[in-house]
Amino acid sequence: MGEICACLELEKTREIVKKYEGKQGVLVHILQDVQLEFGYLPENAMNVIAKELDISLAHAYGVASFYTRFYFTPRGENIIRVCVGTACHVRGSHAILEEFETELGLKDGETSDDLKFTLETVSCVGCCALAPVVVINDVVSKERNPKRIVTKLRGEEEQDD
């Protein structure tokens, strides 16, 4: 199984890199496309990118790790972001974060072993009027109770299954 996945990663990444053939300054675009494809930047894919662009792997990782929006480990199906910016902090975002941590058994930045959830903090999402803000899968959540949010997401999972 692992082998098939690796092959697929290599194939797909090569296809993505090929789209940018002959163009300059394309590394970040490629990284974005690859992350869109796999949800993160797999090591195999990074190797292909470095090789195809004739740059060192270290350079590729140097650029990718500069941006916090690039990930190097697989991400959960549901991404829970708790804003800890100034406004949210004042309105008690830390308590919310802690409750998520207990509920999911994850720390900030971690992904559950079953790859269902990723929990992370952000510094501001630009809607401080709604503080404290919780963003579920790129949508600002109306619900702020971590327990209810997680239960709901788990419920949806089950329905899908």
Added chain:
Amino acid sequence: MSQLITLKIEGREVTVPDGITIIEAATHTGIDIPHLCYCKGLESTGACRLCLVELEGAKELVVSCRRKVKSGMVVRTRTDRVLEARRFVVELILSNHPGDCMSCERNGTCELQKYAYELGIEKTRFTVKDLGYPVDTSNPLIERNYNLCILCGRCIRICKTQGSDILDFMQRGMVTKVTTPLDKPLQEVDCDFCGSCVAVCPVAALLERSRKFRGREWELNKTKTACSYCGCSCDLLINTKKGEIVKVTTEEKTDYLCARGRFGWDYVQNGERLKVPRIKRDGKLVECTWDEALDYVARRLSKIKDTHGPHSLGGIVSAHHTNEVIYLFQRFMRACLGTNNVDSSVRLLSYPAVADFIEVFGTPDVACSLAEIEEADTLFIVHSDVDMSSPFVGVEIKRASKREAKLVTIDPRSTRVAEISHLYLRLKPGTEAILLNGIAHCMLEEGLYSREFVETKCSNMDQFKEFLTKQARDVERKTGVSKESIAKAARFYGESDKKVVIIFSPEASDIQSVHAIINLLLLTGRVKGGVFPYMPLCNLRGAADMGALSEFYPGCKVVDDSTTRRKLERIYGAALPDKPGLSSLEMIQSGTTISGLYILGENPVVSFPNTTETVKALTSLDFLVVQDIFLTETAKLADVVLPGISFAESSGTFTNSEGKVKVINRAIDPLARPDWKIIAELSSKMGYPLDYDSEEKIMDEIKTLIPAYSGGSWDRKERYSFIMADMGRSYETPDSTHPYLLMTGPTKFDFYDGSRTSRSRISQLEPFQGEYLGINPEDAKSLGITEGSKVLVSSKRGSITVAAKIDESLPLGLVFMPAHFSGSNVLTTSDIEPTTRTRKIQLSAVAISQLEEVGEVTNE
């Protein structure tokens, strides 16, 4: 030459070449501008902002490591404004750098400490933040403590130019860290461990682990000497404290050393070093006094000489010894024992090249310099594992390629060098000669050769044409390289106005490919500076020059030349034999006529082909004396073992691949007896005194015999002949019982017979302790082998069990085994090629099978 311009620095008029930076101009004048990220020899980035200076007419302070000088510029380097800016920079850096100077190894040489002191900073005004990174001590050589890192990026830049380009700034802001992809340990990211990053680090973020708590910088003595591993024999400084080696460094921070040179010295102080002679009594080697040992050796050798004649004695010397030791050894063998049976590592490692050079050019001195490789327009690389065998040559190739030189690589393995090549000719294993002849043929057909040179200087062009026409039949089919690629290579090589150098391994080349390489040189008239044979041992050139070959006297004069012989007889005061002696391979084979053998530093049990035969021949000798620093596999079989000394304890000279004579200086006291003294004493005991006070006296004698060693030059031929021979295959043909071809060769961290590297920490970096079989992933799959599987590898000679290592660089059907452990040569054949009297077969046919977890098979 660039133009000179004049500017003012600190009120002084200075005239410097145009195009340099302000900081370089200041250094010219003896003014030191503080700097951290700038490092002479590396590209400037202007990151640290410490080298800020004031420029008259400029509003802002300027970065002096980036700003180029201009005529009439007025620069001030120490104004209040500049100093305040620098203080701010240093204080900011100190806020991220724990001030643990008390027991820091770099105390006294730390560049940050130096500037903090110079700027009068007692404490930073900012809160000091503890970054809390764990210190990486997961590899045996380099300690990485990023809590001390000041993010100057020097290590990143030097890793790009002379390492494997595995470092960069990762993440950003406060958590920026210089590290490897995914912060992996160095040993997992193909690090070469050249240690260049350690050398340029201005603080103690990167350190040699060997030096920890073993001496502060000001307590260290530095002895300039040269490396005793590969043929580059790079300059190095041995740092000692109280007679113990602490580390090895270079004169300039950015000078290159490979892992072996920088870190591979610790065998010198290994507890297994022999200090006392041993004699075999009742099958056991027991310690004895020097007099006992030498008297015994003298008696036994004399007895054999008296009963069986001088030619029943033989001597083999290793080319990692100095010229002085090798020279004295051959004098002892020839003048005292009276035989030409004196040979050396040259036979197996470089003889075809030496013999061809002497035959065609009249001199062994044909190689270009290492600097010329870097300057070349085009490099032809035959055997591209050069960065394993001679890492510095690999670095020069890389530098040339960065400078837009064209690389053409000929190798069945897609090595790192092959991967950066413009043209990679992936040929079938063992068909180098055919391919090179094919290229030559194509050059003839397309007129891509120097007609003038060939007509005026070469005598046998017509025969050569005929020869090539015959050789060029079916090149495509035989080599697996397309006609188009061959034509491309021919055009690359045939470009007459370009400086082209052929780099090849004399160890891996069969005699026919050496012929073919020399013919290419003649075709284009590139007879000077057109070739670089990289020698796998430091003094292979010297050993040949010194006469450690059974058919050559010192100065590479053939032994049947009576003029040289008479001259030598006069100097040596003894009659010399006039027939070539036996080659080292001939001395150690079944049915050998040798009864008594003196081996100095060589370890045939590991380094000679066909181990089983070698051991049989060695054990059937009447008398074997081995002089070495360790009880090697060969020494264990000896009747007497004499402990010699390592390069760190020696004085003398090596002659490197370029033909440069490198000076070796004693850095620590000898742990046993200097090798030349042992030879001299033994000779005296046998009634032929060799009276020298020192190594220099031996060199004086060498100088009288070889003009090139006393500032003169080698005699060179003025007319040349193409060199032709069709000797058939240099590989065993695979068949259904032995379907794979085995290549043995160098690896990154092990070396030659492994006797030195296996006793050094660097060998810990080799996968599977350096004992493995490299195999293509598809071959592995079809055999059901995965990484680390135990496999039985067998040939007609024997079989061994090793771990499998999946290696994508290998083509189908070719497997690889490191040459440095007592195993790979169990499989190889010792068939002798009659003209060169060295091995005929480079690649052996083997069978591979996977072993069950619990196997009954033992190593033979």
